[in-house]
Amino acid sequence: MADDVKVKEGIDAGTVAAAKALQSENYSAGFQTDIETEYAPKGLNEEVIAFISDKKGEPSWMLDWRLKAFERWKTMTEPGWAKVQYEQIDYQDLYYYAAPKRGAKYESIDDVPKEILDTYEKLGIPLREAEVLLGVEGAAETAAEARGGATSSKVAVDAVFDSVSVATTFRKELEKAGVIFMSISEALREHPELVKKYLGSVVPQSDNFFATLNSAVFSDGTFVYVPEGVRCPMELSTYFRMNAENTGQFERTLIVADKGAYVSYLEGCTAPMRDENQLHAAVVELVALEDAEIKYSTVQNWWPGDENGKGGIYNFVTKRGDCRGARSKISWTQVETGSAVTWKYPSCILRGDDSTGEFYSIAVTNGHQMADTGTKMIHLGKRTRSRIISKGISAGRSDNTYRGLVSVNKNAEKARNFTQCDSLLIGGDCGAHTVPYVENRRADAQLEHEATTTKLSDDQLFYARQRGLGEEEAVALLVNGFVRDVMQKLPMEFAVEAQNLLEVSLEGSVG
Amino acid sequence: MLQLNDLSARVGEGDEAKSILDGLSLEVPLGEVHAIMGPNGAGKSTLAYLLTGRDGYEVSDGTATLEGDDLLDMEPEERAAKGVFLSFQYPVEIPGVPVMTFVRAAMNAQRKARGEEEISAPEFIKKAREVSAKLKIDSEMLKRPVNVGFSGGEKKRLEIFQMMMIEPRFAILDETDSGLDIDALKTVSDGVNALRSPDRGMLVITHYQRLLDHIRPDKVHVLAKGRIIKTGGPELAQQLEREGYDGILGEPA
Numbered sequence: 145m146a147d148d149v150k151v152k153e154g155i156d157a158g159t160v161a162a163a164k165a166l167q168s169e170n171y172s173a174g175f176q177t178d179i180e181t182e183y184a185p186k187g188l189n190e191e192v193i194a195f196i197s198d199k200k201g202e203p204s205w206m207l208d209w210r211l212k213a214f215e216r217w218k219t220m221t222e223p224g225w226a227k228v229q230y231e232q233i234d235y236q237d238l239y240y241y242a243a244p245k246r247g248a249k250y251e252s253i254d255d256v257p258k259e260i261l262d263t264y265e266k267l268g269i270p271l272r273e274a275e276v277l278l279g280v281e282g283a284a285e286t287a288a289e290a291r292g293g294a295t296s297s298k299v300a301v302d303a304v305f306d307s308v309s310v311a312t313t314f315r316k317e318l319e320k321a322g323v324i325f326m327s328i329s330e331a332l333r334e335h336p337e338l339v340k341k342y343l344g345s346v347v348p349q350s351d352n353f354f355a356t357l358n359s360a361v362f363s364d365g366t367f368v369y370v371p372e373g374v375r376c377p378m379e380l381s382t383y384f385r386m387n388a389e390n391t392g393q394f395e396r397t398l399i400v401a402d403k404g405a406y407v408s409y410l411e412g413c414t415a416p417m418r419d420e421n422q423l424h425a426a427v428v429e430l431v432a433l434e435d436a437e438i439k440y441s442t443v444q445n446w447w448p449g450d451e452n453g454k455g456g457i458y459n460f461v462t463k464r465g466d467c468r469g470a471r472s473k474i475s476w477t478q479v480e481t482g483s484a485v486t487w488k489y490p491s492c493i494l495r496g497d498d499s500t501g502e503f504y505s506i507a508v509t510n511g512h513q514m515a516d517t518g519t520k521m522i523h524l525g526k527r528t529r530s531r532i533i534s535k536g537i538s539a540g541r542s543d544n545t546y547r548g549l550v551s552v553n554k555n556a557e558k559a560r561n562f563t564q565c566d567s568l569l570i571g572g573d574c575g576a577h578t579v580p581y582v583e584n585r586r587a588d589a590q591l592e593h594e595a596t597t598t599k600l601s602d603d604q605l606f607y608a609r610q611r612g613l614g615e616e617e618a619v620a621l622l623v624n625g626f627v628r629d630v631m632q633k634l635p636m637e638f639a640v641e642a643q644n645l646l647e648v649s650l651e652g653s654v655g
Numbered sequence: 656m657l658q659l660n661d662l663s664a665r666v667g668e669g670d671e672a673k674s675i676l677d678g679l680s681l682e683v684p685l686g687e688v689h690a691i692m693g694p695n696g697a698g699k700s701t702l703a704y705l706l707t708g709r710d711g712y713e714v715s716d717g718t719a720t721l722e723g724d725d726l727l728d729m730e731p732e733e734r735a736a737k738g739v740f741l742s743f744q745y746p747v748e749i750p751g752v753p754v755m756t757f758v759r760a761a762m763n764a765q766r767k768a769r770g771e772e773e774i775s776a777p778e779f780i781k782k783a784r785e786v787s788a789k790l791k792i793d794s795e796m797l798k799r800p801v802n803v804g805f806s807g808g809e810k811k812r813l814e815i816f817q818m819m820m821i822e823p824r825f826a827i828l829d830e831t832d833s834g835l836d837i838d839a840l841k842t843v844s845d846g847v848n849a850l851r852s853p854d855r856g857m858l859v860i861t862h863y864q865r866l867l868d869h870i871r872p873d874k875v876h877v878l879a880k881g882r883i884i885k886t887g888g889p890e891l892a893q894q895l896e897r898e899g900y901d902g903i904l905g906e907p908a
Contacts, residue, residue, distance in 0.1 A: 602710065607747040610707050611761035611817065612735035612768065621760060625751030625800065 184241035190214065193360055196241050200329040200363075203336050213349040213359035220353045226516040227545045227577060228485045230458055233423055240361045240394070321377050323407075324369040328396050331367035338369055342400050346429035346466040346493070354425040355462040358394045362427065365395035370405035370436075379635055381410040397428040401436035403469065408439040410635060424483075426461045434469030434496065439477070441634055442490075445645050446482035448513045456484025456513075463490035467499035467525075475502040476519065477633045479642040481649040484513060489547065491520035494528035494556070501530040504630040506642070508649045509542030509574070518548035518579075523556040523589075532563040535627045538574035539650055545577040554585040561590070567597040568626050570619070570650065620647045657683040657706075657825055657856055662717035663881075664705055675701045677881035678717070683874075685722075685824070686853040690867055691860045692892060693878035694900040699860045700744060702878070703829045707741045708734050721825055735761075736768035738824025742814040742831050749801040754813065755783060757801045758820050765821065786819045790846050807834030815846045825856045832866035844869030864896040879904055 184195045193214055197207040222233075318325050324335060331339050349359040370376050401407050411428075424446070430438050446457035459482075465474035476490040492501025503519035521530035530550065538544040544567065552559045567576035578595050600622055608618035623646055624631070631639055664676040675698045683689045693699050705712050706719060708731035719726045726734055749757060763773045774782075787794060790812055802810050811834055818826055828847070832840055847857070847870050859870055867875070867889065875891040876883045877900075885891065885903060895903060 601747075603747045604749055606709050606731060607743065607749070608757075608761070609731040610709075610735055610741050610743075611757070611821070612732050612765035613761055614732050614764065615730075617760070617764060618732075621752055621757070622749060625749055628751035 183239045186239055187236040188214075188238070188240055188361065192240055196361060196363055199241065200332065202329070202332050205340065206332055209344070209349070210360050213356050214361075216350050217353070217356040217360055220356060222353050226487050226547070227543060228487055228514040228516050230485045230514075233458070235357075238423065241363050317377065322371045322374055323376050324367065325380055326367055328362075328365040328367045328398060331398075335367070335369070338400070339367065339398065342398055342429070342431055343396075344429075346431060346464050347427050347462050352462060354460045355427050358396060358425050358427045358462070362394040362396035365397045365426070366399075367397075368399040368407060368409065370401045370407045372402040373404045374402075375405070376407040379408050379410055393422070393424050393426070395426045397426065398431075399429070399438055399440070400431045401433065401438050401472075403433045404435040405433075406437045408635060409441070411440070411442045411444075422457050424457055424459045424461065426463075428461070428463040428490075430465035430474055432465065432467050432469060432472035432474050432496075432499075435471045436469060437473040437475075438465060439475045440465070440490070442476075442478040442480070443634075443642050443645065444478070444480050444482050444486075445649075448482050448484055448511055448649075457482065459483040459486045459488065461488040463488060464493065465491065465501070466493045467496050467501060467528075469499070470496040470525070471498045472496050473500040473502075475500075475504070475633070477504040477630065478506070478517075479630075479634070479645065480505070480507040480515060480517060481645045483515075486513075486515040486517055488517050489519055491522070492530060493522045493524065494530060494559075495524045496528075497525040498527045498529075499525055500528070502633075503530075503532045503534070503548075504633045505534045505546075506537070506627045506630050506646070507535070507544055507546075508537045508539075508646060509544045510539040510649050511542060512540070513542040515543070516545040516547055518546045520549040521551070521561060523550070523552045523559040523561070526555070526557045526559075528556055528559050530559075530561045532561070532565075533630055534563075534565045535630050536565070536567045536576055536578075537570065537623060537626065537646075537650070538567065538576050539570035541573045543575045543577070545579060547579040547581075549581040549583070550591060551583040552586050552589045552591070556586060557588060559586060559589045561592065563591075563593045565593075565595040566626070567595075568623065569597065569599045570623075616647075619650060623650060656685060656722065657681070657858070658718075658720050660718045660720075662705075662719060663715045664701065665713045665715055666701070666711060672713070675712075675881055676705070679878070679882045680717075681876060681883055683825075683856045683858055685856045687873040688851060688857040688859060688870065689874045689876060690870075690872040690892060691858060691876050691878050691883075692862065692864075692895055694904075695862070697878045698881045699862075699878055700829055703741055703744075703827050703858075703860060706734075706827060707731060707739060732764065733768070735823075736765045740818055740821055740823030740826045742811075742818055742826065742828040744830040744833065746802050746805075746810040746814055748803045748805075750803050752801050754797045754799060754801050754816075755779075758783070758817055761817070762821060782820060786816055786846075789819070789849065790816055791842050792816055808836060808839045811835055812839065812843060815843050819846055819850060822850070822855075824854070825858075826850070827858045827860065829860045830862065831859070832861055832863065840866065841869060864892045867892045877903055 184192050190211060193210050194207060197210060324331065328339065344359065347355050349356055368380060399407065399409055430440060432438050444459065446459060448456050463476070465476070467474050474492050478490060480486055490503060494501050501521050505517065507515045507517050509515050518534060519532055521532065523530065532548060534546045536544040536546055546565045548563065550561045550563065563580060565578045565580065567578065569576055576597055580593055582591060584591060600619065604622055605615070605618050608621060609615060613621060624643060627646070631642060634642055659679055659681040662676050662679040663674070665672045666675050667673050691699055701712065705714065706726060708729065714727055721737060721739060724737060726739065729737065759774065759779050766773055783797060787797060792812055796809065802813065805813065811831055814831065831843060835843060844866070859866065859872060861867065871889055875887055875889060877885040877891070877895070
């Protein structure tokens with residue numbers, strides 16, 4: 145599927161062909177790579193945390209930080225308020241660290257085990273990470289051109305294979321621009337002062353059960369720092385992939401855009417199929433200083449479980465951006481098609497005056513998937529603005545909930561929010577729920593909320609089929625129409641993949 | 656040739672089932688334009704849906720073939736690829752899908768099903784420009800989502816636009832005149848007439864005669880109570896206009 149994705153108006157042939165594979169045994173990223181893996185001892189205690197910290201060669205303050213989080217975590221209880229159900233997780237029955245045995249660091253791309261490169265190739269994601277990982281300078285550029293992209297853009301990839309970042313590309317070019325883009329483990333060694341300054345400053349250690357767990361055991365993740373006035377010369381990207389059995393994956397991502405800086409970051413995720421549910425509890429922190437802008441896009445297609453609802457990923461993620469400086473802007477765009485259970489609310493704290501937060505979301509659930517997702521926009525600064533566009537698509541026997549909070553603090557004069565939540569139902573056994581919370585302490589705030597729920601109609605389907613479109617193709621076209629305004633917010637590289645995913649996720653949902 | 660033989664059909668299930676076509680026979684050779692007229696509830700739109708494969712109708716008897724191929728056996732998209740086109744009485748809105756995207760996807764799906772080359776982007780755009788000029792359709796309209804926020808007249812124009820882009824072998828026009836003012840009626844009719852060709856058949860379903868002043872049919876059929884009760888030339892339409900359906904049927908319809 146990777147090789148024949150073409151950019152076209154409407155639907156493309158490769159995409160439709162790819163949709164032939166929805167049944168979970170055909171989950172196209174569902175394979176396991178046999179490589180020797182090094183684990184931490186099973187279970188969670190101080191020794192395991194010390195083991196992880198030691199493996200990473202971390203400074204001692206970091207170990208203290210982790211242990212403090214762990215102390216806190218032991219006093220917390222798992223929350224249960226989301227509209228999702230899942231089996232009790234035994235936190236002592238998980239591995240908290242798994243790494244390819246050859247170790248974390250590779251001198252050059254040639255040292256990366258072939259199995260890992262093959263894995264990335266098999267994933268078949270439009271960024272052609274295989275090529276990129278092979279270090280072919282301009283590979284992504286070429287791939288974009290090959291697909292007719294007029295504005296070809298380079299993409300730098302930091303690949304996280306289970307817990308360890310195996311390769312970072314385009315490092316040199318980024319260094320020239322002064323951009324730091326590396327795994328967070330490396331950053332802890334090379335730029336400890338920066339990490340220390342910002343880590344936990346947006347999502348505190350004690351924030352919530354899963355974030356606190358992450359603070360104690362996070363094994364790797366990505367660190368980005370864009371210095372003052374720098375516009376990051378390429379899109380940055382991380383591919384997360386979960387491979388080993390029974391490992392929770394706890395990445396930690398920290399992105400800082402200094403005054404006037406700009407960065408666009410893409411996160412893509414896949415995981416092989418397994419019967420065991422795999423826990424994913426990441427933390428993403430974004431910090432935008434004065435006049436800075438961060439655009440964060442996610443395409444998530446983790447394994448949703450089989451047709452009986454067995455297996456799949458539990459995705460419990462804390463993502464938060466802090467518009468710390470005046471006129472700063474943070475924009476979240478997400479396409480969620482995978483995971484058995486998704487529970488996440490990428491949020492913005494609009495602290496700086498005139499800062500802007502945006503949340504664009506497409507969440508697709510099919511089969512037995514459950515998603516409870518949305519955003520929080522916390523207006524603290526004056527004239528802060530936020531915009532929320534959420535598109536939920538439910539099919540099969542799935543449940544899809546939008547849950548959002550717009551909060552206007554007493555100092556946030558003339559704050560504005562626009563929220564639009566649209567739900568599309570395909571078939572009669574699925575559910576869509578919209579739970580918008582508003583806390584407003586200002587009379588001059590302008591808050592708008594629009595919500596619609598529609599059912600994919602037989603009339604629309606027949607109309608499209610009368611014109612010659614096959615049933616699956618017709619559904620894809622109608623769904624693409626439904627999500628169009630969010631799709632347009634995605635970087636082009638991702639938009640193609642996202643469209644592809646929508647189709648795969650919804651195959652078999654009609655008829 | 657479109658050939659309907661003793662076609663009977665029901666809508667609904669079990670005790671609710673209602674007979675809507677009752678032994679309807681009709682032949683429309685390629686190269687000809689036939690009109691079907693009839694009072695409300697005669698089964699005109701049912702016939703259009705039945706021929707295009709909409710769910711909810713059960714054929715209890717008879718056959719429908721186009722150039723010898725059994726239409727009733729095919730999925731709607733297969734019939735479309737065979738060349739059957741329906742200009743809908745009530746065109747459907749498709750939010751978020753621009754007209755150009757929709758029409759191109761449709762054309763390419765049909766071509767693919769027939770094993771033909773897809774239409775290239777420049778070729779498609781050129782053709783869309785020509786057709787929209789003929790139909791006096793503003794190019795802005797082609798960028799808007801299909802039928803969303805369109806007036807009744809714009810929707811009908813867009814149906815004819817699609818027909819002229821797709822160039823079907825057999826077109827069924829269901830009440831295309833409704834919602835059109837006089838000028839639009841003329842523009843749309845000019846478009847339909849431009850498509851008349853020896854290898855294309857058309858079935859024009861209408862309640863009123865006025866459309867047939869512009870699209871002159873080779874034959875006029877009167878459909879009532881689920882079957883064709885009278886067939887004649889264009890003069891039959893005029894007779895209907897003068898005498899009403901009651902006059903033709905000989906009893907209140």
